[in-house]
Amino acid sequence: MDQASAVDIRKVNKFYGPFQALKNIDLTIPPGKVTCLIGPSGSGKSTLLRCINFLEEYDSGEIRIDGQLIGYDAPGKKSSGRKLREMRRGIGMVFQQFNLWPHMTAQENVAEGLIRVRGLPKADASARAADALRKVGLGDKMANHPARLSGGQQQRVAIARAIAMEPRLMLFDEPTSALDPELVGEVLTVMKTLAGEGMTMVVVTHEMGFAAHVADQVAFMEAGELVAVDAPDRILHQPQDLRIQSFLRTYHERNAF
Amino acid sequence: MEWSVFQQYGPMLLRGFGVTIFCWLMGTVLAMGLGLIIALMQRYGPRPLRWLLQVYIEVIRGTPFLVQLFVLYYGGPLVGLRLDALPAGLLGLTIYGSPYFAEIFRSGFNAVPVGQLEAARAIGMSETNIIRRILLPLGLVSALPALVNFSIILTKETVILSIITVPELMYQVSRMSTETFRYLEANLVLALFFWGLVETISRVGRRLEARITRHLIERV
Ligand SMILES: Nc1ncnc2c1ncn2[C@@H]1O[C@H](COP(=O)(O)OP(=O)(O)OP(=O)(O)O)[C@@H](O)[C@H]1O
């Protein structure tokens, strides 16, 4: 990692009509660290994550990537498409539903951004795509279309597609939630490797094990508010806040059998 | 039944069939092209333009092709648009078919999962590239059955061009009927030709569909 990004989220608000999805969010995401976002369904985790690469527009406040405001040139003044695309190049994103392009092979999926966004020649892009796929353990599946890959493999292609662009920040939105339990491990392993290399990662997850063992900090959200940010241990094992306690109780009950 | 009339009228009917195919093919391609442009402008254009196109779609869909053709061919010269029968017919088919194709493309685009477009946006792809590389190919795949279906419907609309004297199959069939009083034979030929044409189109359509969805169907 030549240089991992830092993200500064200051007083961010987001409305869907009259409904406030994000309430005055303040969060510092240190470079080279893993931040996990947890919280009940509908609490605004995805919304916050998607604001970081401006897939979702926030209404007020600031989100800065390495000091640079994303989505706006100045508060209230949207930046140009070109500038936004420029910033997005440095931010990888992995979705719950993989969102691979079904008409392209694994290798073409990964090469696409290198060709269209980075402007690499096709042969170069293909070689790099192959490298990225080998890195996620899919060296033998490069010619497969997504329909011919398992969920875990598809998600690893999606990760390869993001890392091939050499991002300095990676956003994950419940990357393992759509997977059968036996496929979760292979994806988490790739993510751990990435974290070990010093990538800045923001991970929305229901995998408390991952949060406990890999995260450097855990942020808990509820009803659009950021309730607490702390070391994983202090959120997951000694939570002070009643809302966190109740969330973890439900979580443990659901996972007990 | 009296089949000897075909010795005399056969070549003429064949020529008519040729013109029918030509009109159908040109009309379909042009209407599809215009429909695609309309669908894209409705998706990405400014609001007033989208509204204007919606009015166009409603008006064209709300009036019979025959009326549109009359207005174009007989009303056109009044505003300085003087067209021969064939170009008028092609233009008519293009205009008539375009809103239907536009709607087919629109729903095809809507069938592309938003997440796949967001994935492209998230790596910094430009909107033009997203349209070219993701939206169009995937939208077309979804739209293909409906596109083929409407193309088949258009084959039969070509007979209306006979009204403005385009020498297509219907025109020749009418001529033969009035000259020989062999109405039944003439119309049987008409039916047979169209059946063959439609059958061919739907076969080609099915092949095309099988071919392009080959990789898209889940077979893990
Ligand atoms: N496009 C939208 N329009 C209106 N409301 C929305 C929209 N997207 C999200 N919301 C609302 O915003 C709130 C936060 O949604 P969000 O998807 O961020 O929750 P989440 O914490 O990611 O939940 P989950 O764990 O279920 O994914 C929810 O109440 C949701 O209904």
Ligand SMILES: [Mg+2]
């Ligand atoms: Mg979510």
